[in-house]
Structure formats: structure tokens, C-alpha cells
Amino acid sequence: MRVPEELKDRSSVAIVINEQKTMRTYHIHTIVLLTALVVIASLLNSCSDLKSVQDLPTASSGKLQVHDAGWLDTAASNFHGVVLKHSQYNLNECATCHSKQFTGGTSGVACSKCHQDYPHPTGFGASTSHPQYLYNQNYPLGQCKACHGATYAGGGDANLSCMRSGCHVDANNVSKSPEACNVCHGIFNAAANDLVSAAPPKSILNNTDPTARGVGAHQKHLVTGTNGKAVKCQECHTVPAQLFSPGHLGTLPAEVVFNDTLARLTTGGGTAVPKPSYDPSTLKCSNTYCHGNWGIRKATSSSQFIFVDSVMVGANDSPAWTGGSAAAACGTCHGIPPKGHLALAVSSCGTCHIGVVDNNGKIVDKTKHGNGKINVFGQEYAF
Numbered sequence: 001m002r003v004p005e006e007l008k009d010r011s012s013v014a015i016v017i018n019e020q021k022t023m024r025t026y027h028i029h030t031i032v033l034l035t036a037l038v039v040i041a042s043l044l045n046s047c048s049d050l051k052s053v054q055d056l057p058t059a060s061s062g063k064l065q066v067h068d069a070g071w072l073d074t075a076a077s078n079f080h081g082v083v084l085k086h087s088q089y090n091l092n093e094c095a096t097c098h099s100k101q102f103t104g105g106t107s108g109v110a111c112s113k114c115h116q117d118y119p120h121p122t123g124f125g126a127s128t129s130h131p132q133y134l135y136n137q138n139y140p141l142g143q144c145k146a147c148h149g150a151t152y153a154g155g156g157d158a159n160l161s162c163m164r165s166g167c168h169v170d171a172n173n174v175s176k177s178p179e180a181c182n183v184c185h186g187i188f189n190a191a192a193n194d195l196v197s198a199a200p201p202k203s204i205l206n207n208t209d210p211t212a213r214g215v216g217a218h219q220k221h222l223v224t225g226t227n228g229k230a231v232k233c234q235e236c237h238t239v240p241a242q243l244f245s246p247g248h249l250g251t252l253p254a255e256v257v258f259n260d261t262l263a264r265l266t267t268g269g270g271t272a273v274p275k276p277s278y279d280p281s282t283l284k285c286s287n288t289y290c291h292g293n294w295g296i297r298k299a300t301s302s303s304q305f306i307f308v309d310s311v312m313v314g315a316n317d318s319p320a321w322t323g324g325s326a327a328a329a330c331g332t333c334h335g336i337p338p339k340g341h342l343a344l345a346v347s348s349c350g351t352c353h354i355g356v357v358d359n360n361g362k363i364v365d366k367t368k369h370g371n372g373k374i375n376v377f378g379q380e381y382a383f
């Protein structure tokens with residue numbers, strides 16, 4: 001065998017598993033030939049002289065030779081790495097002797113003798129490594145299924161389930177598929193069917209800090225937010241029905257569109273039509289109903305006394321996604337009170353906007369604030 005000395009003890013031999021090549025040419029003809037000889041010998045003479053395996057013809061090394069010469073010679077055309085590459089890394093046959101987890105099996109030779117963590121590079125199981133690999137390769141999950149099984153429960157070539165304890169399970173140790181919506185982004189140990197938990201943090205690239213664009217103000221917009229109604233994912237994104245739905249996956253940044261009803265709510269009796277948009281270079285959204293692109297006309301109001309102008313309008317703010325709480329401070333989306341509204345002290349707002357704010361200007365029911373409805377005098381009605 002001519003394995004270069006420095007490779008023999010190499011701690012890691014990284015293996016790329018997405019090569020597309022031709023048919024495999026792996027032979028075990030030595031063993032086939034030997035079996036045939038044994039069969040022929042026993043047919044000719046039922047009391048064979050063969051006593052032990054040591055009596056079989058041996059390779060020059062003195063051991064039973066299962067693989068052809070060249071199998072360990074990196075320069076040979078039938079070097080095992082080359083043969084495997086050409087078979088698109090079909091390891092089924094190897095597994096029959098080297099075991100499904102390549103720890104040796106009946107052959108007694110573990111692939112990890114030379115390839116640490118075969119068939120993955122060292123540390124592939126870490127929470128950043130294989131997610132990053134998958135993102136870089138645009139999620140070739142078929143590859144993983146080939147060895148880890150069609151449902152990732154083990155089988156195929158590797159009897160290693162992705163859903164074993166400590167890996168893809170939720171906080172209650174219930175298995176969840178690596179394709180669950182909160183695996184690649186969101187709260188990894190939340191239950192598989194909890195869609196809200198699919199929002200970052202964590203982001204695709206494993207960020208958890210709200211100053212990272214992939215994290216930003218997600219939590220402030222969801223049930224966990226403090227001042228406003230929970231915003232659905234579909235207000236800002238096209239939510240994929242399935243993992244491989246068109247538009248999902250692909251390269252970052254994520255697409256932000258406002259195709260639902262709240263961000264583009266028409267107000268002012270049809271005069272204020274927001275055209276919301278998101279700028280992925282400045283990370284700012286603009287012209288959303290939510291951040292103050294709205295108006296009410298005095299002419300059609302049943303409470304004209306509250307107007308000091310012909311219209312009352314919001315501030316039409318353009319907050320930055322990573323701007324933190326300053327980007328949505330009280331007064332940014334609409335004045336306190338709004339422009340065109342009778343100037344009144346904050347301590348009075350709760351007197352008329354009953355159940356929305358208290359007399360300290362604190363929001364007391366966030367489901368009534370930013371809900372697309374006028375809430376005043378204990379009533380709720382459309383703009």
C-alpha cells in the first residue's frame with residue numbers, strides 16, 4: 001500500500017459528497033474467485049484439505065486480501081476514493097462489511113482509522129457547521145437522505161437518525177424533522193407545529209442579536225411585542241406552504257413584501273392608499289399603514305370636535321429594522337396626539353381611547369393598538 005505517510009495519520013480528510021460522475025467500477029473479484037475455488041474444491045473433494053482461512057492464497061502482505069491492489073494507492077485508478085467518487089459515493093456495498101456506521105463491522109477496519117468523523121469533516125455535527133454547509137449548497141437535502149434515510153430517521157447508508165436525543169428534538173424531547181419550519185431559522189427547540197417560532201432569532205446564519213439584519217425587530221412584531229397587535233408573517237413575507245415552494249430558500253437577504261391587508265390598509269375614505277416597501281440596502285420600510293401612513297377626514301367624521309384641521313394624519317415613519325426600540329418610540333408613527341387632532345395632554349388619552357391607553361400614556365391592550373381600527377369611547381370601527 002502506498003498511502004502517503006502524511007495522509008495516514010491525517011486527523012481529518014474532508015469529503016465532498018456532491019460529485020456527479022459515472023458508474024462505479026468497484027470489484028471484489030478476488031473474493032469471488034476464492035469463493036468459486038472453494039466451491040469447486042469442495043465439489044471435487046468433499047473432505048477438503050482446507051483447514052482454516054490461513055490456507056487461502058494470501059496477498060504479499062500475508063493477510064487475506066479483499067480489495068484489489070491499488071485500493072490504498074492514491075495514484076491508482078482503482079484507489080477507493082476514486083472508485084467511490086465515480087459511484088456518486090454509493091456506500092451500500094462498503095457498509096455490508098465495514099458496517100452501516102463505518103465503524104468496522106466484519107471487516108474490522110473503521111473508515112475513521114484514516115477519516116476522522118467519516119464521512120463528514122470534523123465538527124460537522126456542531127450547530128453551525130452543517131447548517132452553514134447546507135445553506136452554501138442551497139439545501140441538497142436529497143444527499144443527506146441518501147445516507148440518513150428518506151425521513152431522516154436513519155437507514156440508507158447510515159443507521160444514524162437525525163432525530164435522536166440531543167439532535168433534532170424539541171424541548172420535550174419529541175422528534176422533529178430537520179425540515180420543520182423552525183429548524184433552519186427561529187427557535188430550534190420549539191414544537192414542530194409552532195409557526196410563530198419560525199421567526200428569528202436565530203437567523204439562518206445563527207445570529208441571535210436584534211442588531212443583525214436576519215434577527216432585527218421580529219420579536220417586537222410577534223406576540224412577544226409590547227405595544228402593538230401581533231403581526232402575522234404574511235404581512236411582511238410570502239410564507240412558503242412547503243419547504244421547496246418557489247421563492248423560499250435561495251440566497252439571503254430574505255424577501256420582504258407586504259402582500260397582506262394591514263400594511264396596505266386604505267384609510268381616509270379611500271384617499272390614503274399606502275404603497276409599502278422595504279429597502280434591503282438601508283433596512284428601512286416605508287409607507288406602511290402600521291407606521292403611520294393613514295388619515296381621517298373631518299368632513300366625514302362623526303366626531304368633528306376633535307379635529308383642528310380638515311384631516312388628521314399619522315407621521316408616515318420609515319423605521320430601520322435594526323434600529324431597536326428607538327425606531328418605534330411613542331410619537332414616531334403618529335404624534336401624541338396626531339397632527340390635526342386637538343392638542344391634549346398624554347394623561348387625557350385614556351379618557352376617550354378607553355381600554356387602549358391608560359392615563360400615563362401606557363398601552364394597556366395591545367390587541368386594540370395597531371389593529372387597523374379606530375378605538376375610541378369604548379367602540380371599535382373602521383377608518
Ligand code: HEC
Nearest residue numbers: 003007013014015016080081084085094098110111113114
Ligand atoms: C488506511 C487509511 C484509509 C482508510 C481505512 C480509509 N480511507 Fe478513504 N482515503 C484514504 C486516503 C489517504 C484518501 C485520499 C485523501 C485525499 O486525497 O485527500 C482517501 C480518500 C477517500 C475518499 C475520497 C475523498 C474525496 O474527497 O473524493 C473517499 C470517499 C473515501 N476515502 C472513503 C472511504 C471509506 C468509505 C472508507 C471505509 C470503508 C475509507 N475511505 C477508509 C485513506 C483511507
Ligand code: HEC
Nearest residue numbers: 026028064065066067080093094095096097098106107109
Ligand atoms: C466483502 C467485504 C468488504 C466489502 C464489501 C468492502 N470491504 Fe473494505 N475491507 C474489507 C476487509 C476484510 C478489509 C481488511 C483486509 C484488507 O485490507 O484487504 C478491508 C479493508 C479496507 C480498506 C483498507 C484499510 C486498511 O487499513 O488497510 C479500505 C480503505 C476499505 N476496505 C474500503 C472499502 C470501501 C470504500 C468499500 C466499498 C466501496 C469496501 N471497503 C467494501 C472488507 C470489505
Ligand code: HEC
Nearest residue numbers: 017089091101117118119124125130143144147157158160
Ligand atoms: C455517504 C453517507 C452520508 C451522507 C451523504 C450524509 N451523511 Fe451524515 N453521517 C453519515 C454517517 C455514517 C455518520 C456517522 C459518522 C460518525 O458517527 O462519525 C453521519 C453523521 C452525521 C451527523 C452527526 C455528526 C456528529 O458529529 O455527530 C450529522 C449532523 C450529519 N451526518 C448530517 C448530514 C447532512 C446534513 C447531510 C447532507 C448534507 C449528510 N449528513 C449526508 C453518513 C452520511
Ligand code: HEC
Nearest residue numbers: 185196198199203204205213214221231232233236253254
Ligand atoms: C414586520 C415585518 C416582518 C414580519 C411580521 C416578519 N418578518 Fe421575517 N423578516 C423581516 C425583515 C425586514 C427581514 C430582514 C430582511 C433583510 O435581511 O433585509 C426578515 C427576515 C426573515 C428571515 C431571514 C432571516 C435571515 O437569516 O436573514 C426569515 C427566515 C424570516 N424573516 C421569517 C419570518 C417568519 C417565519 C415570520 C412570522 C413568524 C416573520 N419572518 C415575520 C420582516 C418581517
Ligand code: HEC
Nearest residue numbers: 179180181184237242243247248249250251252253254255
Ligand atoms: C432547510 C432549511 C429551512 C427550512 C426547514 C425552512 N426554511 Fe424558511 N428559509 C430558509 C432560508 C435559507 C431562507 C432565506 C432564503 C431567502 O432569502 O430567500 C428562509 C426564509 C423564510 C422566510 C422569509 C421569506 C423568504 O422566503 O425569504 C419565511 C417566511 C420562511 N422561511 C418560512 C418557512 C416556513 C413556513 C417553513 C416550513 C414550511 C420553513 N421556512 C422551513 C430555510 C429554511
Ligand code: HEC
Nearest residue numbers: 290291328329330333353361368369370371372373374375
Ligand atoms: C409602530 C407604530 C406606532 C407606535 C410606535 C405607536 N402607535 Fe399608537 N397607533 C398606531 C396606529 C397604526 C394607530 C391607528 C389605529 C390602530 O390601528 O389601532 C394608533 C392609534 C393610537 C391611539 C388611538 C386608539 C386606537 O388604537 O385606535 C392611541 C391613543 C395611541 N395610538 C397611542 C399611542 C401611544 C401612547 C404610543 C406610545 C406608547 C403609541 N401610540 C405608539 C401606531 C403606533
Ligand code: HEC
Nearest residue numbers: 301303306334336337338344345346348349352374375376
Ligand atoms: C376627548 C376625547 C379624546 C381624547 C382625550 C383623545 N382623543 Fe384621540 N381621538 C378622539 C376621537 C373621537 C377620534 C376619532 C375621530 C374619528 O373617528 O373621526 C380620535 C382619533 C385619534 C387617533 C386616530 C384614530 C384612531 O383611533 O386610531 C389617534 C392616533 C388618537 N386619537 C390619539 C390620541 C392620543 C395619543 C391622545 C392623547 C394625547 C388622544 N388621542 C386623546 C378623541 C380623543
